[in-house]
Amino acid sequence: MTVAVVVADEQDVGKFGRYLAEILRAEGLADLEIVGLTSPRLHDLTKFATVVVARSRPSREQTDRLRAFAKGGGRLVLVRPSYYLARAFGLAPASTMVAPAYLRPLGTSPIANALPQEAIETHVPADSYAPEALPAEAVEVARLYADVGTPTSFPAIIELPFGDGRVVVFTYDLAQAVALIRQGDPNRVGGRGLGAGEPYRIQDLLTGYADSGCWHLPQADLHAAMLVNAVNQVATLPQPRMWYYPEPAHRSVLVLDSDDDWSASEHFDALLGAVDAHGGKITVYLMSGTSRETVASPEKVAEWRARGHSFGVHHDPSDPSYGGEDPEEVIVDLVRKDLADFDRHYGGVPTTNRNHCLAWKGYVDVPKVYAELGVRMDLNSVGAGPSWLKYLTGSARPMRFVDVDGTVVDCFQQSTQAYDDLAVKGLLSADPRGQASLTRKLMEEKVTRYYSPLSMLSHPVSFFTYSRTYMELCWQAARELGMPIWSAFEWADFVVARDRARISDATCTDGVLRCRVTGRSPAGALTIMLPVASDRVTRATVDTEAVPVTGLDVFGWPSSLIPIRVDHDRASPHEIAVETC
Template sequence: MLLFHNSRDRRSRYSHYLAEILRCEGLIDFAEADIATLADCDLRQEDLLILPRMALSETEGTRLLTYLQAGGRLIAMLPDAHFVTRLGLKPQHRATDDGYLRIDGTHSLAAGLCPEAVQLIVPAVSWQGTGTTTATAVAHVYPTEDAPPTAPGVVHLTVGAGEAILFAYDLPHTVARLRQGNPAHVDLCYAGLDGIYRPSELFVGQLPVTQMHLPQADIHTALLARMVEVLAPRPRLWYYPRAEQRSVMIMTSDDDWSTLEQFDTLLNGLAERNAHCTFYVVPKTKLNGDLMDQWASAGHTFSVHPALEADTVRGLTVDEPQSRLVEPMLAANIQRHQAEFQRTPRTVRQHAVRWLGYVDAAQVEAKLGIHMDLNYIAVSPYLGHLCGSGRPLRFVDTDGTVIDCFQQPTHWTEECLIHPEFVFSFKWTVERAVAETGALIQRAAHEFYTPIALNSHPVSFATYSSPLIEGNWDTALDAGMIILSADDWLAWTEAREQVQISRDGTGYRVVAPVAIERLTFLLPPTPAIAPAPNRPIAIDEPTHAITQQQRWGRAYQAVTIHNLAPNQPYRLSGPVDEVLDEPN
């Protein structure tokens, strides 16, 4: 599989973000090349080409068309009108802004994917068949959520002996907007709350509250992953270590000057459920290094909760714009935390979730050694999938620059749901909050396979919110989710990202640069991967388990490798005769 870039075409600026999306979806066995090298590429060696948005030269278009006609496979994002015409479709020279995409669940290529309408935000163009090629719509574009469709949004077509899938929109750009909001809102407050600029302000006017129950970005990326599986079936690295895992709950707790007794109350609740948490520690905290060491032995982790001096001194006011304060606040707090506790922060959430610019805060965090940000938290008027996702994905700037810091959305904190006074609180009853959040947890685990991250302050848990948070924990555990800390989630995310898989004769070679306790690959239901339903690919080493798993309405064979040693190659080969119902 080969992903192209075009360093000279600004239309292609999200191509490197597209690479991040592929890796997030577990499609990791791809190479990358600039389109300028197309003439030197031996395309016969590639089972699939992925073309981001770009304007092709006539020569480049001819080379790709020849590849397709000879039996090649292509996925293209918002291909230019000239290339579309050569593939056998007729551009209508119309486009839809701020439309919706609805996957056709009756189409054989998309069966099992979420059929609910999701936002596009970016333009989607319109094509029409010409009768010169076989083309079917896998998804359709709608001008509004409830209006009739106006055009195909994703098209599958045959080209000679080959196949192509064309997206009528720029999928990575859509994902960036859904996850990161509207860059036109930078450093402005729209929600009418308390004047603090938070990431949630970037979504006001872009994200309808009615869409908050859906991980919209994850639905787009699941569609892309399915199209890859359809055209070029391959082992897919599962989101989680174990084959049976469908989601996890990421637990965080903002210190907010809670008392030691309040910390103990929260810790006791976590211990009853074998749950682990990352605590974000404020300046002038009541904690000390000895307590952190003691609680770390129980599996908890500690990072920094950057705050302003005005947050710690009653009556002190903020005399400068927030945009001038966030960068020095981050630098000073991270330096202080390291010096005071000899702990290097790797994940972060700011006090009051103060943000800077579009992704400026993430750029600062990356320079300071932070690798995962949890500031994108749903604040009124939102609850749920503010970023259209629960998955970790690196930030991307508007020029396409990928930032080496993972954006990990946080779905809620108790003070935004049930606090009786805060301006940003829904002021719901506990019963309603448990029901609303419980529904999000259930769908995350059983339908979308996306993580849920939440936050509970020790002071809040001990005084009013434990019925809500304990209800969330218990719902997660009942759904088979483990509850882990943000730092542990980052460690898994980074280890997973480093895994390499490549073709090796009739099988695949798997290498992990770091030790990993468990790693699972999903094998799509196709003869190209598994010759028969009960004869899946095996792994040559004995430390493995093979199970049948249902995901997205499809039956996959899952191979779980145990106790991977650093840089030790493992080989997926096959077939074998035995399929286990449960992993060893």
């Protein structure tokens, strides 16, 4: 049994339905199905362990089908249900809203265990429900807040029994909230919010929009974790999902890359040699443009590639050769030209990218052209200036971009939190050990609580002239904390392989949970996570061979991690069996 996501593509309110499914996929639910609100499959939902209903306006007949499904024992997660759908499940809409809403956990519900005991933002309206009119056995999981410190009387998340089934209600559009937290306000497109001058950046969509009092929290990741916890809470069968990394021992990775910025040969040699010494790999984005050329010749790049490092393009739409044209008007054609030039000189299409000075266009114009040309991951979302070492995008986890109309763009957004450039040169020059200590605390938080990667940028020239002490202390800390140091290419290759892996045929009979995992991994391994405490697991096998089980509390949910050895290049099926007591 799997999870269904019911979407209404044809409705204006339903445009983020498929992005809701994308959030669940990014969280590792690799066996979900998308069901159209008007599809005949809505007539029989009994094969699904949980049905997640994205924001929509169901007809009376569709509402009756969802109601009958839950009453007969089905499990539902409703995301900002319509007025009539909410009333069908015994709720009392107050016909008001909190806009934009914050929310904070209440009580000890496992759903909200993902959240700290403080409010997080949504950027979207949340519907108000009369608290005194909640059904008798309903549980308020989280409370709506008007801001980080002002509670309302209205619930943000509600869990309730309904007939023989169970229902969880999110009173806000979680999918749209995640999109806005990660990517910023589309109404700010073309404006400047960061205060850093030219060029226009994605940070201009976020700075002044994202609540700086919440930057210390990965808010988008927390919303996603609550959605998964809601599925875990009500599902008729524990839902296996892909762990975030290849091995159970991996709780985070350090994703390392570099912007050329016309560095000299000795700068490259120093940086790449130090990365080698720490057992890591790095991706370097080479300068484009005609006014100044990179020193990284095809011969040098071939030599560095032989050591395991990788190379892409550092597109520069502000190059003087473009005659002072607006970088937004230059960048799309420039990306096409640069990638063709790169293929001719160095060979191949880069897997990941970051632009010079983080140049951007529109809302998701740049990721769209990357997706068209085969670039799989964008790293332009850097916590610049005051958001240094924080979560400006509310996330450190990779996830595909989404356009304003809800279209999912096949290019992953990966935020970068630590770096060396002019914005932090003073900090890293004056107190490299103190800043490395702060970065280590961020790593420890990731390893013990959030399980997200740390993306780190080191320019060759910066490393050579002022940031070496800081960088090497951070890399040493990563190794001590069990964080592999991967290049951006290596990380993106794994993210894509994990995304393409599938979990199917999940069943539970006589205390044995079974499923099939089909996939490959450049690391030679995948790991599945089962929302079952490890002390309940008596034996786990992969293709009938016993494997170790690692217990871990994941966003408040006791879970078991099960490793699977897979091919590097060819997806193959593996049979998983987990015996529980």
